[in-house]
Amino acid sequence: xxxxxxxxxxxxxxxxxxxxxxxxxxxxxxxxxxxxxxxxxxxxxxxxxxxxxxxxxxxxxxxxxxxxxxxxxxxxxxxxxxxxxxxxxxxxxxxxxxxxxxxxxxxxxxxxxxxxxxxxxxxxxxxxxxxxxxxxxxxxxxxxxxxxxxxxxxxxxxxxxxxxxxxxxxxxxxxxxxxxxxxxxxxxxxxxxxxxxxxxxxxxxxxxxxxxxxxxxxxxxxxxxxxxxxxxxxxxxxxxxxxxxxxxxxxxxxxxxxxxxxxxxxxxxxxxxxxxxxxxxxxxxxxxxxxxxxxxxxxxxx
Ligand code: GUN
Numbered sequence: 001x002x003x004x005x006x007x008x009x010x011x012x013x014x015x016x017x018x019x020x021x022x023x024x025x026x027x028x029x030x031x032x033x034x035x036x037x038x039x040x041x042x043x044x045x046x047x048x049x050x051x052x053x054x055x056x057x058x059x060x061x062x063x064x065x066x067x068x069x070x071x072x073x074x075x076x077x078x079x080x081x082x083x084x085x086x087x088x089x090x091x092x093x094x095x096x097x098x099x100x101x102x103x104x105x106x107x108x109x110x111x112x113x114x115x116x117x118x119x120x121x122x123x124x125x126x127x128x129x130x131x132x133x134x135x136x137x138x139x140x141x142x143x144x145x146x147x148x149x150x151x152x153x154x155x156x157x158x159x160x161x162x163x164x165x166x167x168x169x170x171x172x173x174x175x176x177x178x179x180x181x182x183x184x185x186x187x188x189x190x191x192x193x194x195x196x197x198x199x200x201x202x203x204x205x206x207x208x209x210x211x212x213x214x215x216x217x218x219x220x221x222x223x224x225x226x227x228x229x230x231x232x233x234x235x236x237x238x239x240x241x242x243x244x245x246x247x248x249x250x251x252x253x254x255x256x257x258x259x260x261x262x263x264x265x266x267x268x269x270x271x272x273x274x275x276x277x278x279x280x281x282x283x284x285x286x287x288x289x290x291x292x293x294x295x296x297x298x299x300x301x302x
Contacts, residue, residue, distance in 0.1 A: 010272040012159050012238075018282035021158070022067050025289050029068040032296070040296035041070040042100040042126060042288075043092045047085060047111065048078035053104045060102065063285045069292055072098060082111045086119050093121040099299055100126030100292035105180070123298060126291045127151060129179065137187045144191075146298055148291050153185035155283025156217055156238045157192070163236065163272055168193040173210050175199045175226065175260070176219035181240055185217055206230070218260035228265020237266050237273040240280050 033039050042064050046057045057075075064071050072095075074088055085107075092098045101124045107113050122132040128148040136147055160167060172194040176182040186196045199209050201220075210216055210230040218226045219240035231237060241260030246253050259276035267273050274280055 009267050009270050010163070012163070012272050012274045012279060014155070014159060014274055014279040014281065014283045017159060017162055018155070018286040021283075021286040022063065022289065025286070025293055026067040029293060032293075032300075032302070033068065035302075036300055038296075038300070039068050039070055040099045040292045041072060041095075041097045042102065042292045043072040043074060043095075043098045045074045045076065045085075045088060045092075045101065045103045047076045047080050047103075048108050050106065053106070057104050060285055060288055064289055064292065067289050069289060070097065078108055080108075080111075082115065085111060085116055089116065089119045093119075093124060098124065099296040100124055100288075102126045102288065122148075124295055126288055126295065127180075128154075128184070128291060134179075134184070137184060146294060148294060149188070149287070150180060150184040151287035151291065152181050152219075152240060152280060152284045153188050153217075154287045154290075155280055156185060156240065157188045158287070159238065159274065159280070159283060160215065160236065165236070167215075170194045170214040171197070171212055172215040172217065173197045173199055173213035174217045174219065175203075175206070175210070176217075176221070176240070178219065181217075181219040185219070189215070189217075216261075220260050222260055223258045224260070224262040226261040226266065228262050228268055231261075231266045231269040233269050234271045235269065237261055237270045238280065239263070239274050239276050242276060242281060 029039055044057055044061055046053055061071050092101050101120045103116055105113060117129045120130055122130040125133050125148050128150040133148045137149055172189045174182050174185050177198050177200040182198055186198050189196050199206055203209060207230045211232055213235055215236045217238045221241055223243035223245050239259035239261040243258050244255050245258055247256045257277050
């Protein structure tokens with residue numbers, strides 16, 4: 001099945017789509033403030049100082065404030081115990097001005113991530129990682145409007161829908177089976193009536209599996225692992241990877257961000273593709289803000 005390749009590959013501009021989404025959220029939050037006298041509150045919890053986490057937390061905090069969300073920051077030391085972190089979450093669960101709670105992952109090794117994620121009240125689950133919300137997403141009859149959906153895959157879906165293609169019946173291959181991206185992405189695409197394959201590190205003949213796909217979502221965390229020759233002519237490619245690699249520029253070592261897909265080669269076959277950076281990344285943040293607003297509306301019974 002060919003999705004309808006244009007003469008030129010379309011670059012999916014996540015930065016612009018996310019900006020539009022944030023503008024809509026800002027307007028809606030403004031209206032909600034007029035109506036209720038309140039604004040959504042997001043608690044952002046970081047434990048330790050993993051450099052990438054600090055970058056993400058800063059970006060999330062800045063974007064939240066820009067759309068009118070109140071941010072409650074909790075930056076805890078690396079040595080924080082699981083018990084201490086659970087106490088912080090418990091306090092936030094009971095705080096009326098907090099509608100969404102985000103605990104940035106990864107957590108230090110001595111803390112069990114799932115225990116912490118399970119402890120966040122499901123109504124305040126800004127990431128959509130709580131088992132109850134994971135379950136609701138997999139039950140097709142639930143209305144997406146009120147659901148707290150994992151941010152990265154939801155951002156990918158918005159970008160796919162923005163292409164105006166009919167997703168129903170398309171062959172979608174998701175590479176990566178994480179709880180954060182791969183599994184919820186599969187649920188979202190199933191809801192759109194795609195035929196979904198989840199490939200992963202043990203998949204045999206990954207090239208062959210990919211080359212039949214109308215839609216490829218790459219979320220493996222391995223720089224440029226998906227080769228251009230794996231992409232069917234006219235397929236849509238969503239690259240979730242953000243990998244920092246070292247390159248040599250005129251004898252000087254420089255850092256460069258690349259995705260999980262060999263962009264230069266894949267672009268030649270794809271009908272549409274996301275760049276790295278400015279593809280999926282900004283969408284993840286915009287969807288976190290969306291979840292926070294939904295949690296607020298649910299709490300206010302709006
Ligand atoms: N670490 C990497 N991605 C995410 C995310 O979407 N949410 C949280 N909480 N941590 C992450």
